[in-house]
Amino acid sequence: MVAITLPDGSTRNYPGPVSGADIAMDIGPGLAKAALAVRVEGVMRDLSSVIDGDANVSIVTAKDADALELLRHDAAHVMAEAVQELFPDAQVTFGPATENGFYYDFARATPFTPDDLERIETRMKEIVERNETIVREVWSRERATTFFKDKGEAYKAEWVAELPGDAEISIYRQGDWLDLCRGPHLPSTGKLGKAFKLMKLAGAYWRGDARNAMLQRIYGTCWPDEKALKGYLLQLEEAEKRDHRRLGREMDLFHLQEEAIGSVFWHPNGWILYRAIETYMRRRLEANGYVEVRTPQLVDRSLWEASGHWEKFRENMFTVEVEEDKTLCIKPMNCPCHVQIFRQGIKSYRDLPLRMAEFGSCHRYEPSGALHGLMRVRGFTQDDAHIFCTEDQITSETKAFCDLLMDVYRDFGFTDVRVKFSDRPAKRAGSDDVWDKAERALTDATTAAGLETTLNPGEGAFYGPKLEFVLRDAIGRDWQCGTLQVDFVLPERLNAAYVGEDGEKHRPVMLHRAILGSFERFIGILIESYAGKFPLWLAPVQAVVATIVSEADAYAGQVAERLRAAGIRTAVDTRNEKINLKVREHSLTKVPVMLVVGKREAEQATVAVRRLGGQEQELLALDTAVATLAREAAMPGG
RNA sequence: GCCGAAGUAGCUCAGGGGUAGAGCAACUGAUUCGUAAUCAGUAGGUCCGGAGUUCAAAUCUCCGCUUCGGCACCA
Numbered sequence: 001m002v003a004i005t006l007p008d009g010s011t012r013n014y015p016g017p018v019s020g021a022d023i024a025m026d027i028g029p030g031l032a033k034a035a036l037a038v039r040v041e042g043v044m045r046d047l048s049s050v051i052d053g054d055a056n057v058s059i060v061t062a063k064d065a066d067a068l069e070l071l072r073h074d075a076a077h078v079m080a081e082a083v084q085e086l087f088p089d090a091q092v093t094f095g096p097a098t099e100n101g102f103y104y105d106f107a108r109a110t111p112f113t114p115d116d117l118e119r120i121e122t123r124m125k126e127i128v129e130r131n132e133t134i135v136r137e138v139w140s141r142e143r144a145t146t147f148f149k150d151k152g153e154a155y156k157a158e159w160v161a162e163l164p165g166d167a168e169i170s171i172y173r174q175g176d177w178l179d180l181c182r183g184p185h186l187p188s189t190g191k192l193g194k195a196f197k198l199m200k201l202a203g204a205y206w207r208g209d210a211r212n213a214m215l216q217r218i219y220g221t222c223w224p225d226e227k228a229l230k231g232y233l234l235q236l237e238e239a240e241k242r243d244h245r246r247l248g249r250e251m252d253l254f255h256l257q258e259e260a261i262g263s264v265f266w267h268p269n270g271w272i273l274y275r276a277i278e279t280y281m282r283r284r285l286e287a288n289g290y291v292e293v294r295t296p297q298l299v300d301r302s303l304w305e306a307s308g309h310w311e312k313f314r315e316n317m318f319t320v321e322v323e324e325d326k327t328l329c330i331k332p333m334n335c336p337c338h339v340q341i342f343r344q345g346i347k348s349y350r351d352l353p354l355r356m357a358e359f360g361s362c363h364r365y366e367p368s369g370a371l372h373g374l375m376r377v378r379g380f381t382q383d384d385a386h387i388f389c390t391e392d393q394i395t396s397e398t399k400a401f402c403d404l405l406m407d408v409y410r411d412f413g414f415t416d417v418r419v420k421f422s423d424r425p426a427k428r429a430g431s432d433d434v435w436d437k438a439e440r441a442l443t444d445a446t447t448a449a450g451l452e453t454t455l456n457p458g459e460g461a462f463y464g465p466k467l468e469f470v471l472r473d474a475i476g477r478d479w480q481c482g483t484l485q486v487d488f489v490l491p492e493r494l495n496a497a498y499v500g501e502d503g504e505k506h507r508p509v510m511l512h513r514a515i516l517g518s519f520e521r522f523i524g525i526l527i528e529s530y531a532g533k534f535p536l537w538l539a540p541v542q543a544v545v546a547t548i549v550s551e552a553d554a555y556a557g558q559v560a561e562r563l564r565a566a567g568i569r570t571a572v573d574t575r576n577e578k579i580n581l582k583v584r585e586h587s588l589t590k591v592p593v594m595l596v597v598g599k600r601e602a603e604q605a606t607v608a609v610r611r612l613g614g615q616e617q618e619l620l621a622l623d624t625a626v627a628t629l630a631r632e633a634a635m636p637g638g
Numbered sequence: 639g640c641c642g643a644a645g646u647a648g649c650u651c652a653g654g655g656g657u658a659g660a661g662c663a664a665c666u667g668a669u670u671c672g673u674a675a676u677c678a679g680u681a682g683g684u685c686c687g688g689a690g691u692u693c694a695a696a697u698c699u700c701c702g703c704u705u706c707g708g709c710a711c712c713a
Contacts, residue, residue: 202708203641210710549670584674
């Protein structure tokens with residue numbers, strides 16, 4: 001007897017082992033038709049898999065959230081089948097489901113073309129129509145190895161060889177095509193449906209290693225139905241409209257050009273935004289016990305040799321040969337310079353923690369393929385600071401930092417922040433004792449700050465563990481902004497010391513930390529996150545006074561003066577144009593507030609206030625409007 | 639850096655071995671108008687750069703640069 005318990009709590013008994021399909025059929029033919037897979041004790045399995053003992057079971061249909069992953073994984077298989085039918089010389093490698101779809105990596109001498117994509121997609125739809133039954137088989141290692149080797153599938157053969165000894169080698173067969181795969185899969189290709197689309201071609205290294213061959217990756221997206229697919233494509237289009245590179249041009253914030261690759265030309269409007277953020281950060285840091293410094297751009301190579309950067313980071317550094325045997329480096333980081341300031345004079349334990357901040361302008365020679373708008377540049381400014389403290393202060397300083405960081409992010413409208421915790425790497429400096437202490441300190445601090453972290457095992461810096469704070473751009477790409485890194489090594493290398501209570505010399509610990517990361521990247525993300533519609537305190541132009549008739553020109557000037565006197569960045573538009581045009585143009589450049597004035601307003605000392613994106617207007621006395629806007633435009637945190 | 643694609647007016651894009659095209663923007667003029675495009679006219683180009691093929695190259699070929707999409711990288 002096998003007792004199967006269903007999600008509703010009911011139990012069905014079977015005389016012997018049953019498959020998921022049997023159970024679904026037993027419950028009803030409708031469900032049997034809709035069934036895609038079965039979840040046994042929470043684990044997703046093939047519908048055909050046999051359950052031979054009592055179990056909690058649920059039937060997975062397209063309505064299930066995790067049916068999507070199944071669907072997408074199948075889409076990858078169907079694509080691979082289509083590709084191999086059309087291009088028999090293409091070798092298969094891997095093809096997983098992704099956040100919005102799937103991809104499959106192929107090895108092939110001649111690259112696929114965009115035209116090929118159309119052919120492949122058409123063939124995929126044919127395979128769905130063939131409704132090939134998907135069958136799972138378990139092969140011996142020898143059989144699998146021989147099979148893939150004979151077929152010329154070198155990558156699959158390599159993978160089989162590397163599967164652990166006790167691993168079951170499962171093969172999924174659909175029609176004449178098969179693939180080595182862990183599964184689970186749908187019962188047949190027809191269940192996939194046709195709500196998929198091949199999106200783009202890309203290169204990708206075999207097993208993600210740049211030393212390996214480059215494969216050809218085809219990305220696709222896949223959804224349960226046509227409506228969801230359309231919705232996704234529409235969402236992509238919308239996201240494209242908030243691309244910071246596009247908005248940067250439309251709103252006249254900045255530009256990039258060939259003669260200064262990877263460096264930003266900030267236009268007046270963009271620079272207002274930049275400075276507003278800098279002012280805000282400076283106030284925040286001052287309120288949190290930081291001191292601000294400024295250190296040199298050009299620093300002799302010897303300091304970088306001493307810090308270890310010359311050895312580890314040289315390829316990313318711009319250098320200048322000034323005279324024979326003298327190399328200056330354009331600083332890629334601020335830390336060694338901050339240690340130099342720390343080292344001036346004798347520091348006592350009473351001076352700690354010393355929080356030294358700099359809006360540090362740095363340059364790094366980033367690989368050409370990595371450059372991306374404001375997000376990845378070669379010249380940037382960090383909201384950098386180094387906290388010199390004792391080991392005992394790591395937890396409290398980290399906690400204080402996390403609180404500050406979350407406060408700042410909240411002020412910029414970010415509440416969904418991912419925090420990654422990177423612990424000790426294989427190659428590292430410092431004793432295990434010290435690492436234990438540092439990792440525990442970070443863990444305690446994040447817990448105290450109420451942050452959930454995901455572990456990035458072995459990804460810490462060689463000099464200490466770190467926290468990374470990740471924000472997401474308009475099209476779902478993640479960018480690291482904030483960071484906190486514990487460093488035991490640099491104080492040692494650059495000989496930073498303080499005198500302790502005991503009168504002896506001690507090494508301080510350095511916490512490298514940034515909240516925005518770089519102004520450039522943060523502003524890029526900010527633009528996308530707000531879709532250019534900044535809150536009042538950040539908007540480069542906060543208000544436009546627009547006239548309806550030229551008789552109101554003089555009054556418009558007075559209104560603007562009043563607003564400016566109240567600290568509001570105001571422009572006046574007295575062009576001889578219709579109000580419709582003015583509203584449209586200032587809406588497109590995302591000015592948050594428009595004050596429309598005509599004859600009526602001029603006579604009554606009022607303004608018609610129109611908010612960006614809104615339909616209605618509010619008629620206010622000029623005094624009221626100025627007071628309201630001044631209050632709204634105030635920088636958060638005073 | 640690697641794989642692929644693209645580069646034509648300020649922007650979006652069409653064209654394609656034989657005089658360089660459109661819409662929007664710009665400029666000029668008219669229009670004084672009540673909340674997302676008033677009308678008319680004018681001007682605007684090293685077709686990314688360099689070499690080659692050709693009577694003739696924006697167009698074909700090669701090399702380079704930049705950008706875009708991925709991958710790798712991001713101490």
